[in-house]
Amino acid sequence: MPTTSSRLPAGSLLLCSLVFAAVLVGCSKPEPASERRGGIQSRPVIAAEISYSPEQVNVEAVGTSRALRSVSIRPRVAGQVESVKVEPGQKVSEGEVLFSLDSRDEALALRNAEVELEDAERLLRRYRQTGDSGAVTQSALDDAESAVARARIAVDRARVNLDYQQVKAPFTGYVGLTDIDPGAWVDTSTTLTTLDDRSTLLVTFPLPELLLGQIAIGETIELSAWRKQALVAEGRVVEIDSRVDASERTFLVRAHVDNSEDKLRPGMSFRIALTLTGNDFALIPELSLQWGPRGSFVWAVIDGVAERRVATIVQRRAGQVLVDLDLPEGALVVLEGIQMVREGMPVSVAQVVNVAGMPARTEPEVSGD
Structure with missing residues (x-):
C-alpha cells in the first residue's frame, strides 16, 4: 500500500518558527531599572515619617480643698456680747468689726x-x-x-x-455660721464664727512616690467636681512635700486654684488630672510596629533597602506608639506593604505620610522606558 507522508508544508514550519520567536522575545523583556536592584525586584510600600515626642504620664488623684486663709474667730478677752455686726455668708473687709463686747x-x-x-x-x-x-x-x-x-x-x-472688745476681721473673706446672739457670755475659748478667704483655694492631693522628681513647682493641673455637670478649673502647683509617707508610699502636693468667681467652696473634694512629661522618644504609627521572636521591631527604609530595627514600646497612644528606636527624626518606617517586606529587600516608597496619617509628601515611582 502506498505510504502517506507526515511532513508539514514548508509554509507551516515557517509560521511556527515566527510565533515561537515572538514568545521568546516577549518573555525576555527587560524590567524597569527602578524595579530591580541587584537582580531582586523592589517592593512598593507606603512609609511613615517618624517624629520625636516627649513621654506623657497621665496622673489622676483625689484632692481636698481649703481656703487659702481660714480661721476660727475667737475673742481676745472674756465678756458679754453687745451686738453681732455680720450675717453668715457675708463678705467682710480686713479690720471690719464682726462682734462687739460690752x-x-x-x-x-x-x-x-x-x-x-x-x-x-x-x-x-x-x-x-x-x-x-x-x-x-x-x-x-x-x-x-x-x-x-x-x-x-x-x-x-x-x-x-x-x-x-471689738472682734475684727483679720483679713478680707466670708463669714461662716454663728450661734452667738447679743447678751451671750463668751471667753477666749468660745468660737464666734469662721472666716475664709476663698478667692484662692489650696488643694492638697497625694501622688505615688515613683512620680517624685517628675512634678515641679508651677506645674498645671486640672480639677473637676464629682457631680454630673462637673465644674472644671485649673490650678498651679505651689508646694511639694519634703518627705514620703512610709505607710502609703505617697507624697503630698499642694496647688493654688483661682476662685475669683466664687463657684467653689473650701472643703470640696476634686478629681485631679495632670500630665507629666518625660524624655523624648520616636513616635510611629501603631501599624508599623511588628513582632518577632526577639520582641517588637519596625522595618526602616535606609537608602531604599528595608532594615529591621528593634523598637521597644514606651507608651501607647491612640493609633500611635512611642518607642525607643535608634533612628533620627524624619527617618522612614514601612506603614503599608509590611507583609511582603524582608530583611535587605529593596523597597520603593510610593508615598510618605506623617505620624497622624495625613500625607506629608509624595515621591513618584521612577518608571523605565
Missing part, C-alpha cells in the same frame, strides 16, 4: 489712764519751769519724767483693752 469698763479705764497722764505731764512741766531756780532736784525731775512715761504706757494698754 466695753464700758474698758472705756472708763482708758479715761482714767488719760487723766493720770495729764497729771503726770502737768507736774513735769512745773518741775522744768522751776529747774533753773534750784527748787527741784534732778532726782525729782527724773522721777517726774518716768511717771509720764508710765502714764503713757497705761494709756496705750487701756486702748488695747478697749480695742479687744
Whole structure:
C-alpha cells in the first residue's frame, strides 16, 4: 500500500518558527531599572515619617480643698456680747468689726489712764519751769519724767483693752455660721464664727512616690467636681512635700486654684488630672510596629533597602506608639506593604505620610522606558 507522508508544508514550519520567536522575545523583556536592584525586584510600600515626642504620664488623684486663709474667730478677752455686726455668708473687709463686747469698763479705764497722764505731764512741766531756780532736784525731775512715761504706757494698754472688745476681721473673706446672739457670755475659748478667704483655694492631693522628681513647682493641673455637670478649673502647683509617707508610699502636693468667681467652696473634694512629661522618644504609627521572636521591631527604609530595627514600646497612644528606636527624626518606617517586606529587600516608597496619617509628601515611582 502506498505510504502517506507526515511532513508539514514548508509554509507551516515557517509560521511556527515566527510565533515561537515572538514568545521568546516577549518573555525576555527587560524590567524597569527602578524595579530591580541587584537582580531582586523592589517592593512598593507606603512609609511613615517618624517624629520625636516627649513621654506623657497621665496622673489622676483625689484632692481636698481649703481656703487659702481660714480661721476660727475667737475673742481676745472674756465678756458679754453687745451686738453681732455680720450675717453668715457675708463678705467682710480686713479690720471690719464682726462682734462687739460690752466695753464700758474698758472705756472708763482708758479715761482714767488719760487723766493720770495729764497729771503726770502737768507736774513735769512745773518741775522744768522751776529747774533753773534750784527748787527741784534732778532726782525729782527724773522721777517726774518716768511717771509720764508710765502714764503713757497705761494709756496705750487701756486702748488695747478697749480695742479687744471689738472682734475684727483679720483679713478680707466670708463669714461662716454663728450661734452667738447679743447678751451671750463668751471667753477666749468660745468660737464666734469662721472666716475664709476663698478667692484662692489650696488643694492638697497625694501622688505615688515613683512620680517624685517628675512634678515641679508651677506645674498645671486640672480639677473637676464629682457631680454630673462637673465644674472644671485649673490650678498651679505651689508646694511639694519634703518627705514620703512610709505607710502609703505617697507624697503630698499642694496647688493654688483661682476662685475669683466664687463657684467653689473650701472643703470640696476634686478629681485631679495632670500630665507629666518625660524624655523624648520616636513616635510611629501603631501599624508599623511588628513582632518577632526577639520582641517588637519596625522595618526602616535606609537608602531604599528595608532594615529591621528593634523598637521597644514606651507608651501607647491612640493609633500611635512611642518607642525607643535608634533612628533620627524624619527617618522612614514601612506603614503599608509590611507583609511582603524582608530583611535587605529593596523597597520603593510610593508615598510618605506623617505620624497622624495625613500625607506629608509624595515621591513618584521612577518608571523605565
